[in-house]
Amino acid sequence: MHFWVIVDMSTLSSMNTDIQVRKVGGMLEPFSPDKIITSCMNVGASFVQASSIASEVAASAYDGMPTKEIRTAVYEKLSSLDPSMAEQYMYRLHMSVKTSKTTLEPFDARKIAASLTRETDLDQVYAVLIAREVEKELAKMHLKHVTAPLIREIVSVKLLERGFESARARYTRLGMPVYDVKRLLEHSQKINHGVLYNPETVHKLMADQISREYTLLNVLPNELADAHMGGKLHIHDLDYFSTRPMGFCHDLRFFLKCGLKPSGLDDSTAVSGPAKNPEVAFLHAIRVLAASQTNCSGGQGLGYFNVYLAPYIRGLPYQRVKQLAQMFVYELSQMYASRGGQMVYSSIDLYPGIPVLLSDVPAVQPNGVVDGTTYSAFEDESLILLEAVIDVCAKGDYQGRGFNFPKLNILLTKEAFKKPVMERVLSLAARRRTPYFMADRTYLQHVLSYHSCSYLMPDVKENLGDFMLDNYPRGGCMQAVTLNLPQIAYEVNGNDDQLFELLDFWIKRARDILLLKINLMENNLQSGLLSFMAQKISERERYLEPGKQNHAISFVGLNEMVKAHTDCDLSDEHGLDFATAFIQKMQETVKQLSDSSGLNFVMAAATSNSFSHRMASIDRANHPKAVVHGAGENVFYTNSFRLPDTSGISLDDSLRVESVFSPFMNGGVLSSFRLDDRTPDALSFNIMKVIANTSVQYFTFV
Secondary structure (H helix, E strand, C coil): CCCCCCCCHHHHHHCCCCCEEECCCCCEEECCHHHHHHHHHHCCCCHHHHHHHHHHHHHHCCCCEEHHHHHHHHHHHHHHHCHHHHHHHHHHHHCEEECCCCCEEECCHHHHHHHHHHHHCCCHHHHHHHHHHHHHHHHHHCCCEEEHHHHHHHHHHHHHHCCCHHHHHHHCCCCCCHHHHHHHHHCCCCCCCCECCCHHHHHHHHHHHHHHHHHHHHHCCHHHHHHHHCCCEEECCHHHCCCCCCCEEECCHHHHHHCECCCCCCCCCCCECCCCCHHHHHHHHHHHHHHHHCCCCCCEEECCHHHHCHHHHCCCCHHHHHHHHHHHHHHHHHCCCECCCECCCEEEEECCCCCHHHCCCECCEHHHECCCCEHHHHHHHHHHHHHHHHHHHHHCCCCCCCCCCCEEEEEECCCHHHCCHHHHHHHHHHHHCCCEEEECCCCCCCCCCEECCCEECCCCHHHCHHHHHHHCCCECEEEEEEEEHHHHHHHHCCCHHHHHHHHHHHHHHHHHHHHHHHHHHHHHHHHCCCHHHHCECCCCCECCCHHHCEEEEEEECHHHHHHHHHCCCCCCHHHHHHHHHHHHHHHHHHHHHHHHHCCEEEECECCCHHHHHHHHHHHHHHCCCCCCECCHHHCECCECCCCCHHHCCCHHHHHHHHHHHHHHCCCCECEEECCCCCCHHHHHHHHHHHHHHCCCCEEEEC
16 A cells, blocks of 8 residues: 655745754754755655655754754654665765865765866856765765775766766876875885985975876867877976976076076065176076076076186186086085975086177176176186186095986087197097087077977077177977877878878877966966066066977887888988988978967977886887887887987998987987997097088087
């Protein structure tokens, strides 16, 4: 026999509407029969049953009635229907949530629905439906406390079950597994060069995980995120992609003339005026590098370091100059505070004398004075400071070890190479395997300055000539994206037309990533996130202008691509010819992107074992005929157009290959040559060979 309870909803909805009930905290709120209906239905009661209970409770409600009394009444009426429903009802009332704000709050499904509509733009009907489903799932677990991450996990599952994949990506929680955090804390990690294992590094690595997930899930379009994870391309410094540019090369004259704001703001850190004495000038140089590293993910460079500081050492004895150089080098090698406990990843460009570009430019002198005296008047001081830096680096630290930072870049021309100071440079190179050498090439821009080991600063022609003083040439690589060339070859099965079509496709996907980066950095500059880079150098220009930076497209595994596609490699004439045509086509496509957009899209040769290993590992697992080097977990592709170290080619052959491809790299490339004889005479001979007989732009001997 069935008994039907007929409920007049109009009567229910209007009953006791003026009654105020008292919450646990003492606050009053209107009595709501609808809440009772919802709560009862959430534990399994039918609509008719829930409405009947709400009607009975409403009939006995009175002004100021405690909510606890209402809940007791509902519990008793549910018990008479089904004890299990009553138990679930009481459980839900007592279930609390450990929130991300480190507070305990009563569970409320309405908050789930509200957060869904706020964070994902999901229709409210679906948001309420999913919130109820989540509440039912939690009720089955009979937990006294639930966590915010658990709730989000269950919500994400429900979103996926209903096909809301994009909403799930926006709603999911970012973070690390507990196991991974535990390992970070308990086991020393293998970390990149220049980063030490310490609490700040552990904190950085945790944050890196969140930043990478955020970028892949919420910043990059799905197809581009998939391309990175699938090894088709590699987005450099993904940890910082959404927050900051990569490397930067600074014009120290701006800070020597105008003073230094380490945060870029007037009301944050202490502000320094133009340096009046040598110590302050050198400290300004140090702090520019340190301050900018908080705004950049890659290396920081100072162009024409010894030239711009030459006016500040005039009249000083050599021992005093050497002490200043020592202070500078030690500070950068011991400034154990940047980006998770990393030393400042820095480089300085040194010139044997005064470059033609600066010879007629008025020099910035102590106290920011510019009186018309040009840098050509300070050539002797420039050479003295170069000698001092070289001598400090040759001696090493207290234990005799070489300094990791700053990295030294020596700008060379045939004339500069004849200067007596080069004997000291060669002696240092023989002993320490530093510095790096930069050759003056007609195919490169007028302002020659490298940062982050291989990236060139952008060519800003309007900053040259008569405008050199007021415009402060500066800049760097905003972002780099590396293409996996071997994977392209695997997918076309020897078809040349398809190979070049696929190359064009992936170059344009790299462009899309770089354009996205520009927009992100423009937003970050306007929001104040990049305060150092946002400071004004004129009424119309900020220190960093995203559109004027270089946007680098790099590649990995040219040698392996040629091998997979032609069965030759770069040591073979046919393979080298095919590779040259391929890179020429790549350069033409990149140039077209620049011409059509007005932006500086460039080709660069990034060097890193990490991404070449990542791409090779992915391809070995997915392509049976993958051409990889190494074995086990140590497989890799060769960087850019390098030949494998096992090829055993001579220095002359290596120079020939590097000379073919270097002119295509208008975004920078570091060439490393193996040299068994490291005596100063041998180094001198081979440096002159590189300068006079090749097109190599930036090189070192290992």
